[in-house]
Amino acid sequence: MSTKNRLLDSQDRKILQELQKNARLSNAELAELVGLSTTACWNRTRQLEGDGYIRGYVALLDQQKLGMADTVLLEVTLDRHEDDALARFGEELAALPEVLEAYLVSGEYDYLVKVAVDGTAGYERFLREKLYRIAGIRHSRSMFALRCMKFSASVQA
Secondary structure: OOHHHOOOOHHHHHHHHHHHHOOOOOHHHHHHHHOOOHHHHHHHHHHHHHOOOOOOOOOOOOOOOOOOOEEEEEEEEEOOOOHHHHHHHHHHHHOOOOEEEEEEOOOOOOEEEEEEEOHHHHHHHHHHHOHHHOOOEEEEEEEEOOOOOOOOOOOOO
């Protein structure tokens, strides 16, 4: 078994769980929480990073305080489904700052897109000035999120 696919033990999982709660912990604080020496904790954390279990560390920003209080889930169908059309649409979509997440999906629509906007007027601007300027969109359907029932930045360890 390669180190990239090694199984996590309970100490690795504890480290991941604590970092999910607070990625700003110092190594000494993390080591104390998981019951390891600082050296062992440092080595395990670096191994988890190197193996790709930890992809990075981010600050989660408050969407509302930044003036983008509304979340819209947008379903999009394209005219064409050739590789070049999908790649071009994906690149242009990813360049839009309002787009938080975008998925190529199975089913009735081709893409599911999560967008942050400032109300219905902000969403209309996003559609007219940005999304609908991307060539190849056949149809879209949108839903405003009323309330977030659960948010997680990643899977649980």
